[in-house]
Amino acid sequence: MTSFEFPVTERTRTLLRLEQLYQRLAFFISQDEPFQHHAALMALFEVLEAAGRTELKSELLQELERQKQSLESWRESPVIEQNALEQILDEIELTSQRLLEHNSRFGQHLRENEWLMAIKQRSVIPGGTCQFDLPSYHLWLQGPLAQRRADLLRWAAPLMPTAEAAAILLKLLRDSGKHFSYVARRGAFQQMSGGKVVQLIRIAYDDALAVVPELSANKYALNIRFIDAGTGEGRPRQVEQDIDFTLTSCKF
Structure with a gap:
């Protein structure tokens, strides 16, 4: 079967876009070639823009709390598998805590990295990240695979609670279908x-x-x-x- 998903609300549209971007980010980080890690960095910049709204974090926290309260009402219900219920409640609690742990603006650690922001600025120009434009970036791409992947994972890590929140909410939404x-x-x-x-x-x-x-x-x-x-x-x-x-x- 071929299937298409259509968001009806702006919040769902944002969640679907975040899901797609985070999936692309994870895929390219897991690859080995320099061009693939360049694609991972471009996906990281897209995540930064897509999830950069100041109110997004509070919206995610509010929706997680609302879903938590709704699910808790099913405790002790004989028609609900209680282990699965407790698992999703634990996931909501852990993700909410991880979101709250980051007090700074979303992606602030990236914005404060002048080297990354120089790459981001050049990336909007077709071919703007060539080696003669950004020689230090070319050197990084040609460096050890393990170091490139470690850097990408380190830069992405503070952004992941948002990915986890989006994944939980989309799972609950899809399961309600x-x-x-x-x-x-x-x-x-x-x-x-x-x-x-x-x-x-x-x-x-x-x-x-x-x-x-x-x-x-x-x-x-x-x-x-x-x-x-x-x-x-x-x-x-x-x-x-x-x-x-x-x-x-x-x-x-």
């Missing part, structure tokens, strides 16, 4: 929402179909169009065939 099967007649589907607000919508369909969904949603209605996923030549067109798909609505 309710699945329904529908058919988009001639590639179009509409459903009235009745004032119900969700945070995340997932659409899944047969991966043999060369289509992509376009979605618009609010508390009044949900509209989905399936567009021909051609090579990009010409204007994208709505398909004429019926599309069977699964719709998953997620809300806390």
Whole structure:
């Protein structure tokens, strides 16, 4: 099955962007080549920008606390696996503590590193990190693998509580999903929402179909169009065939 996730709220949009950036950061740090570690550093700079809002930390802490209180109400419930419940509650508590431990502005240790900020400034210029532009950076990239990875991990470590908070909240949100099967007649589907607000919508369909969904949603209605996923030549067109798909609505 091919699946797409669509954030309905700005907070969910931020969480999904952070998830993607942190996944890319972790992947490239785990690799060995200099160009891959350059990509890791670029991902680190993107995380710095994406999570740099001063209110993000408090929003994450508030949402973690809200989820903790909601989950605690399920203690002793016979329909809930208690070990799993205690595990997620422990994760929420530990992540909240780790977020609170960092009193400075998110990524302040990176902003105070003049060498890194010089690389960040040059990175917005196409080809701006060539060896003749940043000879010390070129020397670092050509240095020992173990040292490069250790540096990247050290720079990333203070940012990781935000990644952990985003991962917990997205897991809880996705686990709340309710699945329904529908058919988009001639590639179009509409459903009235009745004032119900969700945070995340997932659409899944047969991966043999060369289509992509376009979605618009609010508390009044949900509209989905399936567009021909051609090579990009010409204007994208709505398909004429019926599309069977699964719709998953997620809300806390």
